[in-house]
Amino acid sequence: MQQTRAEAVAGAFSHCLGFCGMRLGLFLLARHWCIAGVFPQKLDGDSAYVGMSDGNPELLSTSQTYNGQSENNEDYEIPPITPPNLPEPSLLHLGDHEASYHSLCHGLAPNGLLPAYSYQAMDLPAIMVSNMLAQDSHLLSGQLPTIQEMVHSEVAAYDSGRPGALLGRPAMLASHMSALSQSQLISQMGIRSGITHSSPSPPGSKSATPSPSSSTQEEESEVHFKISGEKRPSADPGKKAKNPKKKKKKDPNEPQKPVSAYALFFRDTQAAIKGQNPSATFGDVSKIVASMWDSLGEEQKQSSPDQSETKSSQPNPPAKMLPPKQPMYAMPGLASFLTPSDLQAFRSGASPASLARTLGSKSLLPGLSASPPPPPSFPLSPPLHQQLSLPPHAQGALLSPPVSMSPAPQPPVLPTPMALQVQLAMSPSPPGPQDFPHLSEFPSSSGSCSPGPSNPTSSGDWDSSYPSGECGISTCSLLPRDKSLYLT
DNA sequence: TGTTTGATTGTTGTT
DNA sequence: AACAACAATCAAACA
Known part of the structure; x- marks a missing residue:
């Protein structure tokens, strides 16, 4: 009885921690421990206090005991200890974080040995954490930079103790790219491309659009500046005289030179990267873009600029929308971002607009969305493990x-990179319910909702396949992230 | 050498 | 002097 009470107190405390910001701190600390391989058993022990269930029946029993105790309190809602500043959805996302903790510890392996991929995983916690934080940016937007710095310094300190230098290594860059949710980035590129495709004025034509007559307008502008005496002509007469160069002027009316494929790729990608990791510097973004560019492949490199440029010349964007998107799907990462339902919807002839809408609902500005955060967009792991197992x-x-x-239907066994990553993660044993025993602990999850995103047959519609109900939050949204983090 | 973006810095003009 | 507006520069990588 007393023990049960103590457990209840511990559980309440854990939930309180979980709901508070300390949840994040503990997560980072736990992650650090897991990464460093320090005190794994301590982490397991702490897991009970942090409220995470790592599959250990005893620990589960602990939390269950707490749940049982809290049954008196409407057993699931726990409103009294919910801070007023936290919205209800975040409360429901606690399961995600708990699963994250759990997956972290399992990522370390029960025997304390690091998995084969853990080396890479250790190299990218900073961005990954930032990504995870970005996913919860609606909760942590204010803390994000600080946390990133903290984690980064922590990781730097850890890395400094290892012989291998982290920076300056292409492999590390590649892993960074993976960690930076390459697939999301590429997917956002795809979305942007899709939007651009449907837009009446593609970027390639933006320069030509405003300038029907460039030369005359230029002269007009010159005259205008001469007449009005504005400061533009006075551009650095005595200014520094440093690099006369060519004044660059950047006349908007001047027809732009055909930008290189890489420039276009950079332009599209950097936005996504910045969106994912606002604190990324230009150098970081450039490196990431370069690594992504390297992983593209020749035909994709050429298709990338061709898309935007042919868009400008294509008179019928909607009809041409589908084929140009396909190379994007072939890009490593985007496919991993798409859920099976997306892919199947795409293959089954779903309208590109709906697909773009689906994608947009998932990846564009996740933190700004008031709707439930996009659970399936957990592209952290897929590219990582693909890179680990295969060259780009x-x-x-x-x-x-x-x-x-x-066009042939895919084998149901390995329909998606998600399944791939699951298999990679669960290496010896086939993925099954027994691999996620804690899932069975969720009362409303078992029957009504198919666990995980790998259910192409459910429906191609995002709205119906995702979270309308509680199960979508507790399990369907939990499982992907759990899996992805499981692999990190 | 030019291109990508965004932040920073420097210069000039106006109040 | 303070402020606004704009131009130039810088970063990394690629064509």
Whole structure:
């Protein structure tokens, strides 16, 4: 009885911690421990206090005991200890974080040995954490920079003790790219492309659009400046005289030179990168874009600029929308971002607009969305593990055929990169319910909702396949993140 | 050498 | 002097 009471107190405390910001701090600390391989058993022990269930029946029993105790309190809602500043959805996302903790510890492996991929995983916690924070930016937007710095310094301190230098290594860059949710970035690129495609004035034509007559307007502007005496002509007569260069002027009326494929790629990608990681510097973004560019493949490199430029010349964007998107799907990462339902909807002839809408609902500005955060957009792991297991080009070869080339239905066993990552994570044993025993602990999850995103048959519609109900939050949204973090 | 973006800095003009 | 507006520069990587 007393023990049960103590457990209840511990559980309440854990939930209180979970609801408070300390949840994050503990998570970071736990992650650090897991990463560093320090005190794994301590972490397991703490897991009970942090309210996470790592599959250990005893720990589960602890939390269950708490739940049982809290049954008196409407057993699931726990409103009294919910801070007023936290919205209700965040409360429901507690399961995600708990699962994250759990997955972290499992990522370390029960025997204390680091999995084969843990080396890479150790190299990218900063951005990954920032990504995870970005996913919860609606909660932590104010703390994000500080936390990023904290984690980064922490990681730097840890890395400094290891022989391998983190920076300056292409592999590390690649892993960084993966950690930075490459697929999300590429997906956002795709979305942007999709939006651009449908937009009447594609970026390629933006320069030509405002300037029907460039030369005359230029002269007019010159005259205008001469007449009005504005300061533009006075551009640095005595200014520094440093690099006369070419004044650059950047006349908007001047027809832009055809920008390189890489420039276009950079322009599209950097926005997504910045969106994901606002604190990323230009150098970081440039490196990431470069690594992504390297992983693109020749045809994709050429298709990338061709898309935007052909868009400008294509008279019928809607009709041309579908084919140009396919290379994007072949890109490594985007396919991993798409859920099976998305892919199937795409293959089954769903309207590109709906697909773009679906994508947009998932990846665009996740933190700003008031709707439930996009659970399936957990692209952290898929590219990572694909990169771990395969060279980037091989990944593209692996991912692209089912989507962009072969119309034949995919084998149900390995329909998506999500399944791939699950298999990679669960290496020896096939993925099954027994691998996620804690899922069975969720009362409303078992029957009504298919666990995980790998249910192409459910529906292609995002609204129906995701979270309308409680199960979508407690399990469907939990499982993907759990899996992805499981792999990190 | 030019291109990408965004922040910063420097210069000039106005109040 | 203070402020506003604009231009130039810088970062990394690629064509």
